Amino acid sequence: PTTAAQLPRPNPALWTTKDHRIYGAPSPDLILGPDDCIVHVRINGICGSDLHFWKAGEIGTCIVDEDYILGHEAAGEVFMAGSNVTHLKPGDPVAIEPGQPCEECHHCSIGEYNLCPDVAFSGAPPFHGSIRRYHVHRAKYLHKLPPTMTFTEGALLEPLSVVLHAFERSPLRLGSPALICGAGPIGLIALAAAKASGAFPLVITDVDASRLEFAKQFVPECETFLVPIQGLPVEHATAIQKLFLGLGSVEPSIVYECTGVQSSVHTAAFACRRGGEVMVIGVGRAVMDGLPFMHLSLAEIDLKFINRYHHSWPFAIRLMQSGYVNLKPLVTHRFKLEEAVGALETAADKTKTSVKIHIWDD
């Protein structure tokens, strides 16, 4: 199958460049392999890493060398199914799991396909992402949505999957206190996931008061902690621990770090109960300084990390379907596909206080 698939409508896409520009232009032709589907993408979410590829041109070892199409939080309808595809047919609503691993290496073989060194992650250079009308993807990584689920929810399964993977590696017991550092989309979803796990009390931090207000509306059971600009991590951590004690709880044994900011990781380390663990979801600079090594050692606090997810979509779908979490309020702004450039500009504009921006197409 080396001839381009015939598409009924144009295929506009959102491109970025190595010199840090974004622009709208048609997608390259799509080649439908026998194990692939072409999806009419109905919703795309914008994530901090899209902005990062645009503005910084790289994340870790992924570098924008040539123009490519952004986007990896998507849901849509199957438009065309390859000849080997049996579990999907045109018209089926699906969420796109962006990573397409090699399925041959050791990590794939043991089921940790997120660690596959040869993953083709659509939306990370050089692999074209989903901010276009039609996107081609290996069918195995398209997850059929239940009839009750909207495309908006379908596109939120990607950040939910990040959080579910973190919670799989660092689960919360029923009735255990939980601390979440950072109230961006990931922190907010972690907050919802902590509640859905039966954790209580819940405390979420941010340096931005408006994010905390949003958090309080989003999960009213939570307490918020505004991280002061002044002061040391150990001081912030002490104040956070006091907040837990004042709520009749003990200190949190699990802390989800959702900023990737150095001082916040330090605060997480100091705020954690002895014998607990800090699950670092946030990513940031290549190197971290000032880690409170002796504190971690004496308190036997583990630092754990995640890189995306594996096998999370079915869990995310069932969780969303249950109604225990409602992530739709996270979508604060919506743009048409034709206005995708504006969507990214809004996401990048701190004065706009967006949480999650969605790009839609009919």
Place this chain on the structure above:
Amino acid sequence: PTTAAQLPRPNPALWTTKDHRIYGAPSPDLILGPDDCIVHVRINGICGSDLHFWKAGEIGTCIVDEDYILGHEAAGEVFMAGSNVTHLKPGDPVAIEPGQPCEECHHCSIGEYNLCPDVAFSGAPPFHGSIRRYHVHRAKYLHKLPPTMTFTEGALLEPLSVVLHAFERSPLRLGSPALICGAGPIGLIALAAAKASGAFPLVITDVDASRLEFAKQFVPECETFLVPIQGLPVEHATAIQKLFLGLGSVEPSIVYECTGVQSSVHTAAFACRRGGEVMVIGVGRAVMDGLPFMHLSLAEIDLKFINRYHHSWPFAIRLMQSGYVNLKPLVTHRFKLEEAVGALETAADKTKTSVKIHIWDD
């Protein structure tokens, strides 16, 4: 401290005998040790094991040799505190954790104090239980209730602790399907706990349709499966698995068995997904026949068991406090302490369709 504590009111109690009678009569005098408190018990829940000690005179190695006082699901107010007690004072609302372990043996030392061979479990012979006005107990095993919690909730912390211990040993991931076998108080609380853990879909079984109706009202998200009197466990299990598949889910990897009935354990084993586990909470006859050994072996399904709980009260209190679970609807009947005999008779009367019966005192 070998003289009896002075009590302001009589101390009526509910006794049982080795010849399977129950009667009301005054409690023996209470001796307040320096590490103890005397609690004015405000609520006592009745549990199947109370009925079992009454009707069968023994559970496992605990045998009713002499008359003793029943009851182990209690909450009340501290009336008097021993001289060493610092974390409690008269008037404090507390829940009673009935097991008082030796604190010296290996199991106590490693924190598994539920496995302490020398535990003094109040309510299991020969240790007097809490169905009396005043009960003396080691203060360390009295858990202060938050001001917002009622005594009714406080007395429900005991069965909740059973379930939390089972969930600690066999936790549910967010968005994972869960099966609960048996819709008695333990199964119903397991159902609520499964929902509070973010599990979905939820299926609960019983042989009694009225219990399933109750379950559906109690946790509307659940699906119910009426176990037919006819048919084999493997057939019931196949039908249960179909129910999950019909809900768009896979089979449950965790099954909570909450009946202790042999055929239900077999059904649980067949209904579980390959590679999963059956958490057997239910207890029953000393010996089990007909275990599907080869099925468990080929499918690598583990059988896990629990014996009560350790360190569960703080978790149970926080979970109850969160409002994520509301166990109060389980209390279908209430009796005054003076009518405790009637309470037990009602609990034993299958036609009365009680779920949880509470005995109260002012």
Place this chain on the structure above:
Amino acid sequence: PTTAAQLPRPNPALWTTKDHRIYGAPSPDLILGPDDCIVHVRINGICGSDLHFWKAGEIGTCIVDEDYILGHEAAGEVFMAGSNVTHLKPGDPVAIEPGQPCEECHHCSIGEYNLCPDVAFSGAPPFHGSIRRYHVHRAKYLHKLPPTMTFTEGALLEPLSVVLHAFERSPLRLGSPALICGAGPIGLIALAAAKASGAFPLVITDVDASRLEFAKQFVPECETFLVPIQGLPVEHATAIQKLFLGLGSVEPSIVYECTGVQSSVHTAAFACRRGGEVMVIGVGRAVMDGLPFMHLSLAEIDLKFINRYHHSWPFAIRLMQSGYVNLKPLVTHRFKLEEAVGALETAADKTKTSVKIHIWDD
């Protein structure tokens, strides 16, 4: 590739039938797929399941419906490699991992490929096994042997893999006591693995004194316990626990059951320390009676099961290569491929007191 591979020599094989006969006859033609290799099998071990397929005609859901070739413990040299095969070439020494899973199902995807419902296990009907000169196999499931390893050792990797999988699911801590029930090849390898795990003291049981003598020579650090024909499992278990206590140890928290015999599983359950686990490696009758249910419940002893292995060969190879275990003494008898029928007859003859019988070819 649908034409038969050209072989330089005849390809004699050992067949069994649904009416419980065995006979030597030529293998069917071999078809070499692009992902396969043809292996000149140099050593085949005989296992109890070979005898079981011969004598009983079935294990679980695997039924001998048509004549097929036995054998699944093999090592040899690559004779011919399919066109896609890159990690092997003719002449390479390899061990054969008999199970060839579907690589598509959920269990394969999460790395538990031993639970794949569509595994093609060579040596279990209807899939031809390796007791023939030339055997064709998916190259991915051929593991290259280090130059220092003999084919004899290579063929012992299969039962070692069984044990390693059990030890992965139920590992032993350094300095923890361990009990092994049954001193057949699996129990003996479990004994060696327990020693290699740093467990001490080690106790192994059998009903057959000669097997225990063998065990004592094989792993001199072990203590042996001859299970009397008389007496109850709980009595045998008490005697075993006393043996541990007499050695200055506590009771074993991990028991490896390697017989599949009902009374031995019961003994294992009673001999285990409170809070421990019984890893049931042995397989037996479809249904087990007399399980000490209340004992398991009160003592919180888990029953775990395994079905073969996944990803074990690299671990088995490194362990064998280390020299920490020496399994070669297990091979008590050797037969030429042409005498394979005699090999199986000897294995089935209890008076011959074989442990592991190897069939070799040059």
Place this chain on the structure above:
Amino acid sequence: PTTAAQLPRPNPALWTTKDHRIYGAPSPDLILGPDDCIVHVRINGICGSDLHFWKAGEIGTCIVDEDYILGHEAAGEVFMAGSNVTHLKPGDPVAIEPGQPCEECHHCSIGEYNLCPDVAFSGAPPFHGSIRRYHVHRAKYLHKLPPTMTFTEGALLEPLSVVLHAFERSPLRLGSPALICGAGPIGLIALAAAKASGAFPLVITDVDASRLEFAKQFVPECETFLVPIQGLPVEHATAIQKLFLGLGSVEPSIVYECTGVQSSVHTAAFACRRGGEVMVIGVGRAVMDGLPFMHLSLAEIDLKFINRYHHSWPFAIRLMQSGYVNLKPLVTHRFKLEEAVGALETAADKTKTSVKIHIWDD
């Protein structure tokens, strides 16, 4: 019991001061409580932390404010037993577990008594240590030695316990590769423990070639890697990984960091396989810079830490008793109690290339 115990001989001790001196002088009088024993200490090992308290005057929050007696790696004979002590009597050989926790706090209650904030650790200021003839200690933390074990071995149980605790938190599977960073006493014992766990291949690093020579003699199966003074951690790590690959292995999924040196922790992080973990046993400066944060995140490598041990002595005793490890070669120098100052000076003198120095008394 507030009067001093009568001792038959003088009680010389090794003291250190806040101004970084050491001197020999009599121990203060010993008060034997009812739960204590007085031990005639026969062997004391010297550890880096003894030198650190002497030379630096503090470790973490433990500060040398007043003169106190050093030593925490000891074994000896019970000389006198308190009135409540039942498991020991005069003449019994015992190893001393130095930490005496509060037994009341949460961490003690759940069995993690190493994290007890109120532990009285003999040998850490202000609690007098065991480098004296007679030492008083809570009997519960004296572990009876089997008759076959020497006092030299008994005193080695303390560093072995450190390693066993690390291995409990980060165990090695049979046949898995293992990397140990640092070939001091802790790294060497970790090496022996890795071998005793069945790990292979084994690689140990150091910056000091003589330590690596020692390691190779101590555990001949190991490979050594001399960390060059030049070069970056990532480069050293790449070379270490190549060493594993060259041995036919994969990269190590578990790395034991036994130096506490910043660059070595970085090397450990880079040398670890994706999805693995670095168990940081080494302790060092309060704060660590240059942590390869993004590498840990992308590779999902966890950093785990330990603070000493809990419940390790029985395991250490059984392991030592088994003969699987022989730690006696670690003792390179021996001094009489009267020459304890010389022992410490030798330990501090890098030109003396000691590994473990023992102080003995008859």
